[in-house]
Amino acid sequence: MLACWLGGVVLLCIAVTPARSEDAAAGSGEVPSAVLHAQQQRIDVIQRASAAAVAIFAGEAGGGSGVLISPDGYALTNFHVVQPAGIAMKCGLADGRLYDAVLVGLDPTGDVALVKLLGRDDFPFAALADSDEVEVGDFCFAAGNPFLLATDFQPSISAGIVSGTRRYQFPAGTILEYADCLQVDAAINPGNSGGGLFDAQGRVIGVNGRASFEKRGRVNVGVGYAISANQLRNFLGLLKGGRLVDHATLGATVATSADGRVVVSDILESSDAWKRGLRYDDEVVSLAGRSVRTVNAFKNVLGTLPAGWRVPLVYRRGGRREEILVRLAGVHTAADLANIVEGKPQQSAGKGPTPPETPPAVLPDAVQPLYEARRGFTNHHFNTVERDRVAGALAAGGGQAAWGGRWILSGRLATGEPFRIELSDKEGVIDLPTGTTRVDATGELDVNPSPPGSGGMLAALLLWQRLLREGPKPLGRTSYWGTVPLDPRSFGEADAPRLVDMLESSVAGVEARFTMGAGGAVSGIELWTAPDADPCEVRFTFPGPNRPQDLPRGMPSVIEVRHGNDLFGEFRVETVGFEMADGEAAGGEATPNGANALPGGGT
Amino acid sequence: MIRHAGAIHAGVMMGICFVVGGGWMDGIANRVAAASPQETIAGAARKVVKIHGAGGVRGLEAYQTGLLVSPAGHVVTVMSTVLDADELSCVLDDGRRYRATMVGVDPRRELAVLSIEAEELPAFTLAAGDPVPVGTRIFALSNLFGVAVGDERVSAQHGVVSALVPLEARRGSYEVPYRGDVYILDCTTNNPGSPGGAVIDWRGRLVGMLGKELRASGSGIWLNYAIPTAALNEGYAEIISGTASPAAPAGTTASPGFDPATLGLVLVPDLLDRTPPFIENVAADSAAARAGLRPDDLVIAVGGRSVASRAALQRALTALAAGDAVRLSVVRSGTIVECDLGPRPAAGRKR
Numbered sequence: 001m002l003a004c005w006l007g008g009v010v011l012l013c014i015a016v017t018p019a020r021s022e023d024a025a026a027g028s029g030e031v032p033s034a035v036l037h038a039q040q041q042r043i044d045v046i047q048r049a050s051a052a053a054v055a056i057f058a059g060e061a062g063g064g065s066g067v068l069i070s071p072d073g074y075a076l077t078n079f080h081v082v083q084p085a086g087i088a089m090k091c092g093l094a095d096g097r098l099y100d101a102v103l104v105g106l107d108p109t110g111d112v113a114l115v116k117l118l119g120r121d122d123f124p125f126a127a128l129a130d131s132d133e134v135e136v137g138d139f140c141f142a143a144g145n146p147f148l149l150a151t152d153f154q155p156s157i158s159a160g161i162v163s164g165t166r167r168y169q170f171p172a173g174t175i176l177e178y179a180d181c182l183q184v185d186a187a188i189n190p191g192n193s194g195g196g197l198f199d200a201q202g203r204v205i206g207v208n209g210r211a212s213f214e215k216r217g218r219v220n221v222g223v224g225y226a227i228s229a230n231q232l233r234n235f236l237g238l239l240k241g242g243r244l245v246d247h248a249t250l251g252a253t254v255a256t257s258a259d260g261r262v263v264v265s266d267i268l269e270s271s272d273a274w275k276r277g278l279r280y281d282d283e284v285v286s287l288a289g290r291s292v293r294t295v296n297a298f299k300n301v302l303g304t305l306p307a308g309w310r311v312p313l314v315y316r317r318g319g320r321r322e323e324i325l326v327r328l329a330g331v332h333t334a335a336d337l338a339n340i341v342e343g344k345p346q347q348s349a350g351k352g353p354t355p356p357e358t359p360p361a362v363l364p365d366a367v368q369p370l371y372e373a374r375r376g377f378t379n380h381h382f383n384t385v386e387r388d389r390v391a392g393a394l395a396a397g398g399g400q401a402a403w404g405g406r407w408i409l410s411g412r413l414a415t416g417e418p419f420r421i422e423l424s425d426k427e428g429v430i431d432l433p434t435g436t437t438r439v440d441a442t443g444e445l446d447v448n449p450s451p452p453g454s455g456g457m458l459a460a461l462l463l464w465q466r467l468l469r470e471g472p473k474p475l476g477r478t479s480y481w482g483t484v485p486l487d488p489r490s491f492g493e494a495d496a497p498r499l500v501d502m503l504e505s506s507v508a509g510v511e512a513r514f515t516m517g518a519g520g521a522v523s524g525i526e527l528w529t530a531p532d533a534d535p536c537e538v539r540f541t542f543p544g545p546n547r548p549q550d551l552p553r554g555m556p557s558v559i560e561v562r563h564g565n566d567l568f569g570e571f572r573v574e575t576v577g578f579e580m581a582d583g584e585a586a587g588g589e590a591t592p593n594g595a596n597a598l599p600g601g602g603t
Numbered sequence: 604m605i606r607h608a609g610a611i612h613a614g615v616m617m618g619i620c621f622v623v624g625g626g627w628m629d630g631i632a633n634r635v636a637a638a639s640p641q642e643t644i645a646g647a648a649r650k651v652v653k654i655h656g657a658g659g660v661r662g663l664e665a666y667q668t669g670l671l672v673s674p675a676g677h678v679v680t681v682m683s684t685v686l687d688a689d690e691l692s693c694v695l696d697d698g699r700r701y702r703a704t705m706v707g708v709d710p711r712r713e714l715a716v717l718s719i720e721a722e723e724l725p726a727f728t729l730a731a732g733d734p735v736p737v738g739t740r741i742f743a744l745s746n747l748f749g750v751a752v753g754d755e756r757v758s759a760q761h762g763v764v765s766a767l768v769p770l771e772a773r774r775g776s777y778e779v780p781y782r783g784d785v786y787i788l789d790c791t792t793n794n795p796g797s798p799g800g801a802v803i804d805w806r807g808r809l810v811g812m813l814g815k816e817l818r819a820s821g822s823g824i825w826l827n828y829a830i831p832t833a834a835l836n837e838g839y840a841e842i843i844s845g846t847a848s849p850a851a852p853a854g855t856t857a858s859p860g861f862d863p864a865t866l867g868l869v870l871v872p873d874l875l876d877r878t879p880p881f882i883e884n885v886a887a888d889s890a891a892a893r894a895g896l897r898p899d900d901l902v903i904a905v906g907g908r909s910v911a912s913r914a915a916l917q918r919a920l921t922a923l924a925a926g927d928a929v930r931l932s933v934v935r936s937g938t939i940v941e942c943d944l945g946p947r948p949a950a951g952r953k954r
Contacts, residue, residue: 136641136756137759162759164759166755183758212794222794
């Protein structure tokens with residue numbers, strides 16, 4: 001049998017490359033070329049991955065590993081690796097050089113940190129793979145710094161197979177939860193934490209961070225865990241925004257019923273899930289597009305999502321199936337998160353001390369200008385960077401700034417009845433079949449959430465006009481939120497969700513969030529007139545290439561407005577007009593000056 | 604340690620397999636086996652069950668693994684405290700949970716057979732046969748650390764059969780009763796929850812079953828080993844036919860009745876805390892006499908392990924199972940002399 005097996009290897013290798021004559025010599029002890037080729041391929045992949053591997057040194061506190069994911073130096077690692085290092089750290093690469101690095105964002109719950117290596121814009125990096133495609137039995141390897149052996153910054157490689165997917169590992173307290181993670185038998189030892197787990201193509205399928213240890217001591221026993229690339233991707237926008245990121249809770253817990261269904265066992269009446277209609281004993285069928293058949297599956301899905309996202313939830317009650325969009329709340333208070341990062345015990349909600357406003361230690365010269373402390377952020381400097389990037393894309397989409405004066409959007413509702421919306425820097429006016437309502441654009445916007453039942457549609461459109469014309473500056477305190485799904489209902493579809501940038505503004509008594517679409521267009525707005533109220537949700541649909549003549553580029557063809565559980569209206573825009581401030585029509589229904597430079601929009 | 608002639612061939616094979624398969628498993632799978640490693644693992648995992656039973660207190664897990672060996676729901680697993688429960692359950696790969704009943708145990712091989720009421724289940728084939736060669740590439744499938752629950756698949760690890768050797772291991776101070784050969788694996792397979800896990804080759808055929816967490820008697824290191832399929836087959840047949848010996852064989856428990864005198868040894872009286880184990884007299888025509896032991900010899904080791912006192916010598920002899928070789932190292936006139944006394948006789952019976 002042994003001979004057959006061995007013979008099989010050789011013969012079948014030959015079959016792959018029958019033209020190579022030297023393969024005939026394989027039986028006499030020479031290695032077939034297919035074998036050599038496969039080996040060379042593996043060596044190449046490991047060399048590329050090694051170049052992207054980061055050895056992180058946190059001084060006397062230890063260190064760990066990281067992996068570069070972009071040429072401008074962004075690298076992923078574990079929260080528990082960088083926590084002792086603070087804002088600045090030294091990172092070694094396989095090129096033998098030591099680089100300064102600055103902490104950008106933290107996700108203590110998910111045990112993830114984003115750092116930025118400094119001094120180059122052409123760092124070697126590895127791409128993030130789609131970890132949902134990973135199968136048990138896939139080859140994988142870790143490149144990292146186990147036992148801090150990499151004093152010459154050359155990573156150690158340990159190879160193995162994927163032992164399990166979609167594993168759930170309980171958190172330590174409320175942090176370091178590993179949900180939907182990958183389990184591998186590649187050796188993961190202390191010091192491998194934060195390093196990349198790579199597939200056979202050298203793409204990052206996860207970030208190693210945890211292992212099962214037992215009676216044999218704190219060394220590998222063939223059971224390591226990696227945070228999945230898809231979870232990392234969900235949080236990457238928030239981390240790049242310099243935030244102190246929180247994970248999501250539904251505001252409800254689930255349990256397995258006697259007949260094996262996953263049912264709601266407890267729910268907060270203040271939660272969005274309750275407001276959308278979820279109740280005790282409802283059977284949870286799916287969350288964020290993934291079917292939920294066990295409590296672990298529910299925790300797995302939830303554990304990969306950031307607080308603040310909206311996701312679809314399907315539940316069943318008495319045989320009836322309902323789908324709702326639920327806004328996920330945070331697991332922690334901002335104060336608790338800050339205390340976790342500081343290493344202090346958690347306190348009750350809202351009572352925590354503010355983080356220090358000054359960096360704790362003297363930062364290296366290279367890092368000093370890249371750090372700004374602010375409550376609720378890991379490093380606010382990077383929020384400014386991202387906000388300016390998004391604003392730049394809005395401006396580059398450009399041209400709306402030329403649309404001065406009054407904007408007049410008119411068309412028909414889904415019912416066929418006409419509507420007319422006027423927007424200017426003085427006021428917003430809407431004519432509906434039910435009557436006309438106005439909002440003073442110069443005053444506080446929370447006093448009059450009109451038209452009634454919309455939650456503040458006119459205020460949202462007025463802020464939209466202001467953002468397109470003048471950028472985020474006149475919108476008060478505007479920051480980069482992170483990334484959100486462009487269409488929350490698309491979870492579960494192939495390559496979904498597509499993530500887009502979001503800005504958040506606090507202005508004139510309201511909170512507004514603007515999601516970006518293609519080409520610098522705003523794809524949607526959410527506006528809160530009070531913190532606990534349901535927001536007004538505005539969603540723009542842009543026309544395709546066959547845009548009607550009367551609709552300038554960059555203007556939506558449909559404005560969908562929702563509030564709470566209800567659709568307030570679907571406004572089908574037919575014509576857009578512009579009226580200059582002095583009352584002179586600027587081209588009426590024609591394309592305004594410069595409008596041809598506008599982006600096409602689209603969703 | 605490697606006892607089979609296949610070792611040299613295996614070395615060659617490992618070399619080539621490492622080059623071909625180490626990285627590009629898809630490639631080798633297409634060339635060597637009909638199914639990819641991913642498919643092989645997925646197929647075999649359907650024949651592995653998660654067993655939940657007694658335990659959950661400090662140091663004792665309440666879970667282990669088992670192998671479906673008949674379509675009618677027979678499960679072979681390791682005899683352990685987990686099975687010492689009124690309610691045993693087996694969870695299949697698809698999440699179906701069954702109440703399990705104990706069919707029987709084979710204390711000699713530390714095997715147990717459970718039964719669940721199900722039909723047409725995927726099952727491993729148990730059969731007699733030669734062991735696989737050293738160097739065989741394997742996957743181990745088990746519910747280590749209880750990480751898989753419900754319909755979650757058991758964990759898969761990869762490795763190579765490193766050796767086929769007699770199991771010389773102990774649990775606490777007791778030797779394990781299993782006396783046959785086991786596969787030593789080069790990967791860390793024997794973890795909490797692993798006992799009863801499947802070891803398969805790259806075609807999905809059952810090679811063996813992961814055993815308990817044990818330390819090697821000689822070195823004290825934790826072993827990664829599996830009981831070969833042929834031994835499983837024998838134990839399974841004995842349990843099903845009701846011919847398995849119900850009592851644990853000698854050696855599983857300490858047998859205080861054993862005395863050095865059964866070997867023909869008379870030691871100096873044990874008067875001090877650490878009385879040196881000097882031989883006072885040797886009975887004529889005894890095993891000790893035949894082995895050449897003499898009065899005034901100082902016993903320093905049993906089976907290569909040092910004994911510093913009369914009491915330690917007694918303990919070392921007691922720990923030997925009936926039939927185990929008795930080797931004593933003695934100091935005589937300043938030199939060490941090795942004496943082989945043959946197999947240890949059954950407890951209490953003098954020669």
